[in-house]
Amino acid sequence: MIDRSDRILSHQEGTFQGVGGINLYYQSWHPEGKVRAILAISHGLGAHSDRYGNVIEQLIPKQYAVYALDLRGHGRSPGQRGYINTWSEFREDLGAFLQLIQTQNRGCPVFILGHSLGAVIVLDYILRYPQQASVLQGAIALAPTLGKVGVSPIRVLLGKMLSRIWPRFTLNTGIDISAGSRDQQVLAAFAQDTLRHTRATARLATEFFATVDWINAHAGDWQLPLLILHGGADRVALPAGSDIFYQRVNCTDKLRIEYPEAYHEIQSDINYREVMADLEDWLERHLAPETAQLGRGSGELEFPSF
Template sequence: MIYQSDCIASHQEGTFKSFDNLNLYYQSWHPHGDTKAILAVVHGLGGHSGLYTNVVEHLLPKQYAVYGLDLRGHGRSPGQRGYINTWSEFRNDVQVFLKFIQQQQPKSPIFILGHSMGGLIVLDYALRYPEEASLLKGVIVLAPSIGKVGVSPSRILLGKILSRVHPRFTLNTGLDATAGSRDEKVVATYSQDILRHTLATARLSTEFFATVSWIHTHADKWQLPLLILHGGADSVALPAGSELFYQRVTYPDKLRIEYPGAYHDLQCDINYCEVMTDLNNWMDQHLFSEIETLSQKQVISSSNHH
């Protein structure tokens, strides 16, 4: 476990109330000394907040705090595994989570990172709630599931039919665990992780595809600094999906990096150090460019007063 790591001053865990009164699990890691900024992490389908060890261990010594939640139906949070009534439940959970973080650390700037399906949730949140999202310093999506996914067309079709008549019908996604990482040790831990699951309900499936379609049609409304990181050999969430979204975003402050040969779980693939460095550098740039702008404004205003 990473909680004993030297760079961690404190690890906290607890629950916060969702918009509809569920007790959703969260955990947070805080550096020694001052916190420069916060990264809020939203995991993917079947995942949980404990899968981002490398993100935590890379960012804490750089004075970033990290918060992660377990989405409803995932990890230590309640709810049928892989089930939602409507996509807005995920979106509103993220909305409440960000407000909760702001209450905990009101002075710290916040970035948000979504991985896989979490990437779709985060993009949808930022597009649906642009005013609230404008308080964020930037949005990072890691291997976002916003294009073709590695689930067979027959399962997708079955999901569509069943969503109307039997929305809670549960299927195994059939996603291949070895498609997560090229590191065999990492893949071995997946099967032993009792908090992970490979389940998706019929309703989640139809809500997912409807949301993918919606964010692509609204990509031109995007108004926030955006970083997309994707593995070139990702067979779970094909990289063409994030490339298409990236091209449709007209907002100038955007960057997409594709790592040749990399798999789906970029945070624990064999090139994760490179990915973490790119992530950290981008966040630093977006923090410091703002500090410079502020100090320039202060210089200008003070010179105007004289």
Template sequence: MTHIEGTFTGAGGLNLYYQSWQPEGELRAVIAMVHGFGAHSGLFNDAVQHLLPLGYAVYAFDLRGHGRSPGQRGHINSWAELREDLHTFLTRIQERGPSCACFLWGHSLGAAIAVDYALRFPQSLQGLILTAPALGKVNLPVLKVALGRMLSQVWPNFSLKVGLDQGTSLRGQNYILTQDPLRHEYGTARLAAEFFATEKWVENHASELQVPLLIMYSSGDRITPPEGSVAFFQKVSFPDKESYEYPGDYHDFHQDINYQKVLVDLEHWLEKHLDGEIDNPASKCLIKIPSLHTETFTM
């Protein structure tokens, strides 16, 4: 395994932190990950360790205002910044392996970012993976949501703790992961307003999705309840779609007690889209993506 860390230039010239994990031997496909609110790119370790031996390269970056990336914690000026950051990131990856299948995986808030992107740039992806997507109802304190919407135009960078119960993310000994110092709990008024506007747009355009979809959710998720995932899945008319429910698991179920079951289901879906069971002729990685020789993407 080769682990690479570096930065790339996102919207507005902000240098965003990224990391990648390259498998030994032949590369089969690329998986780009987008983390959730308050999280960072280092929280997919179980998935990375599962996917690397299968021949997948994994890329992830810290959203602006998150993890090791700069910016006010949990703040954006517009949703377009998040979309441009992701577009630049995927473009740089794909420039290094233009014949390689690229799957986009978004978790929670990252799922909203990912599906918004997939609706606008479907030709760049061979598949879309959404886990615990922040679609439909999200369990945020009503007063804080109302405050965020009200202040978005007059005080956009007004910040406060969002109020998510970290005890609803992971169970048992895995709960210690929520104490990670790179995590945070702050969001700004503008982020809240932009998120709800984007989520509504995504819901209204779900039937236009033209990318193979895998959506995974948990019945025990008290942050992004499963009803939102079910409703979104039903609106998608593209025939290549699958959904999996994990009874009783918590919000971050890719790290939760039953994470191995989740990752095996993900593996099987990926295999179908690479080995010809699904008619997707572009999903072949014909060349090996070279390792980045510097720690910074060349723009």
């Protein structure tokens, strides 16, 4: 048990079964007392579920629980680093993760958040399975990689060429660690993170780009409340990509905020408090009035529901 912000924070770990019987790692953080809502997190390429401490510290005192998984080939989950057979493995794994959360917390509102590659997984899942996704309260995409990416075109071309004949061929992404955050302490932590990796396989490359094309082609079908938060100085996932997607979304309950100087790890950049405040504000506005009422007191405000 960890005491933070005068609230008791309980931490749990476990595994759930993904596609093909693989046991995927997840962890969750819970406040003391009644949980008002749950935020599920899907991390980015090379990252893992430990990377969202600022989100947890922001939301636990507001009576949110947070769940985060390690994608296959990432963190504490098994599998070749940065490899998938098909994109559907990511999609179905996320579906199993959400089912686990809903089973453990019946009747509790659930939001889904994806960062970078994880945002692509989230957007693809929701667009592919609108009926299953309709039980979610909304989706948040942090720095989604929906357009140009900060990977050398030569590396991208090589991955596409080798996907059919050598799908497990692995390359370093070549992304500069300094593109993650303007906070030097954060960068130092990244460099020492033994669970972090910088690898991607040829098959992942082709599956990723095909999925991004599909998502952009079907943006007009989007139905859930949507929040996109993106750094204007993001060199890993250029912000123009998320802006184009946002403009194509016909759903009226959408919001995109771009932070002019922010980098890719937007939840860990020097302006993270502003980002966290915007995230919390949006979540509060998308809770049902009776659920939002539970968060009142201790100076907390009740926000209207859209």
